[in-house]
Amino acid sequence: MRLPAKLWSLTATEVLTLTERDLVSVEDYAKALLSHAGSRDGVVEAWQYLDPDLVLSQARALDRVPRDQRGRLHGVAIAVKDIMDTKDMPTEYGSALYWGNRPSADASLVEILRRAGALIVGKTTTTEFTVLNSGPSTTNPHDPNRTPGGSSAGSAAAVADFHVPLSLGTQTGGSVIRPASYTGTYAMKPTYNTVFGGGIKVASLEFDTIGYFARSIDDLKLVTEVISVTAEEPVEEAALNQVKIGFVKSPFWPSAGPGTVAAMAKAAEILRRHGVAVIEDVEFPDAFSDATTLARMFGVVFAADAAVAFYRDYLMDTDKTKLDPRIRAFVDDAPKNSRSDVRQAFDYYAALRPVLDEIAGRYSALMTPSAIDEAPLGLGDMGSPAFNSVWTAAHMPVIHVPAFVGPNGMPVGLSLVARRYDDQRLLSIAKVLSKPLMSEGGWQIRS
């Protein structure tokens, strides 16, 4: 057997077929990744922290693990958003207040991945506490003049640019799915709180959800199975002619740009041609159909949560020089939050959850935009989560499929959405749907 010349270009699932048979050592694999990342990161700047010596020593330690004691992710390289604690690397939350911060323990998610044999490569860039809309110098691997999206900027860029096959992010509004769309990778945001957030910096306890970037659905499935305690029984893949799609333009459709409008139309056309049984337009019910109200309610919950989550940081910033004024404002403005508005906003999204579940339950999956359009030019605007926030707030699992190309040659993808806790079912449907979409949509994940 000839080994692939570009080891760094493989998906996690592909690498495992080599390392499982000892055709490639974890050390050699790590060297290939580090060499590729090193050649590229001057432009992309995906990494907040990457110590090649630490990576290689971890890789050698993994190579020494006896074969019968190796985990399901043995040697799989994973990048970690720098808001997740790591016991052997700094964790700075994108904040000057935490420069050089060294937690003593891994975040729960990081530790679970390590126990499965993952090689934690380094920490990827984030905006300050994930809540600002600019900050990192990370660029889009497909055009250095464009943003990779935020807040999980480095995690998206590192996977899109083949530095690692997998990376971890978090999403409060659209911080995973949007950068996945901008950088042309797959990504998944599982059902809320099916993966524990311990050791991960919180912005909104009600909305924060972990997520992960990959270059294949199989890799998303692999990670999901390792980290989820609540994984259901495997779901068989449906035939396309049994699939029913709910086509959700969503109340935010008027903001969709030409790339997204074209992607939605092309997706429907491809799927119809491939014999998908039903593609039906789905509207939000009247009580939840006003985009302004949806956005305002999201903002009220977020502001209430952020003030609580950042209060310690606010107090620690004694000379008021380290936190961005917009972070400090969450605390300063908290007394102005009307209590009845806050109650109403929490209850609004709580009431929306069963409504959207019921709608999603009528279909194999919902299909909806992942972003307004292609990645914006410049690094000062990391894009809008308009199309993502409602699904995050609804706690529903979302998979991004990077199938299309916008007017400027940049990737544009779509979101597939399922009921809460139907993550395995969503993975299965996403695999079925992504085949025709990826082969005919126009975007190719190519090294």
Add this chain to the structure above:
Amino acid sequence: MRLPAKLWSLTATEVLTLTERDLVSVEDYAKALLSHAGSRDGVVEAWQYLDPDLVLSQARALDRVPRDQRGRLHGVAIAVKDIMDTKDMPTEYGSALYWGNRPSADASLVEILRRAGALIVGKTTTTEFTVLNSGPSTTNPHDPNRTPGGSSAGSAAAVADFHVPLSLGTQTGGSVIRPASYTGTYAMKPTYNTVFGGGIKVASLEFDTIGYFARSIDDLKLVTEVISVTAEEPVEEAALNQVKIGFVKSPFWPSAGPGTVAAMAKAAEILRRHGVAVIEDVEFPDAFSDATTLARMFGVVFAADAAVAFYRDYLMDTDKTKLDPRIRAFVDDAPKNSRSDVRQAFDYYAALRPVLDEIAGRYSALMTPSAIDEAPLGLGDMGSPAFNSVWTAAHMPVIHVPAFVGPNGMPVGLSLVARRYDDQRLLSIAKVLSKPLMSEGGWQIRS
């Protein structure tokens, strides 16, 4: 002025009047507390960790803080439930898996209190991860043959037994209010997620709420104002003849014992006699009036959350000897949790919240039992959270008033409950109501 002979018996508010005028040093106050606690803890066993030298060195450091830089809680002694991280003491979560665990940072709440000048005295006992119903050898200060209640056993006992004026606990079902009732202290569980839980071991992300024990309402108010970013404007105290009480026996009333039945009747009688304008019986609406359903739904959410929260611990317990089998079972049984049951249970309590808020909004406060009855005999059964869980799950603020005495001479209290985010209003009403209740109810907080 003569100094009190029993410094250790003062409330925090009382101690502050002395330390603020330098009539007592923090060191002398700490010595008085340590001496009293030392004389008592052989019986009570409230402490998981207490290092007198560390306490005294912290006290001396506080004494050196210039007067104009002192915080609002300068020198106030606080005990911390041993599921909250402390940077200078072990944090063991009541679990053999974490024996000797030394976090590198304080829990957010602990750090906020330290920044306000609090003297963190030590760590108080808890059941394993707060979820078991026995474990610590802590006894009830009023009868060593009885439980202090759980899971915040040590925090309740330490305040009730005058080792400290204030202590921190957490409540997922009834782990603060129930031990407060059993030990005859005041306690408060604020509105859910108005105080950040970072650095505190999680059992249920949906239900876990911090709480605190004290020996006066003023002390509860003091802590609330220091730790809450969302404190509203102060609320004026109402006259008793303007107060309207909603008297909630709750769907769990059939389980109430003679002590609780008598306490509820006596409360109504005292308040009527003191001119409270309205005391009205309030029923739960039909959709939420079945105790079995309420308890089952609570259990479904809790099981789903606990499996996620404990998954890392489960994996760390490689030889399956350190976690209690009942903790391991949350993870082992997770695949059996029906996804539709889990969705339904989360939505059930989400739908209950605005319903109970609306009811509570009609009254100055709701009044409802805090526990089934007096503290049970023995340490093997720490009591039932039956009367507490619904309010915790509803995310509403609760204050326990320890006003009554049961058939065996043990304390029995009542809960006052308000709408979410009406914490300041609840504190104000609790102060007004507790005066006649405490003076005529029969239970006295006496050293």
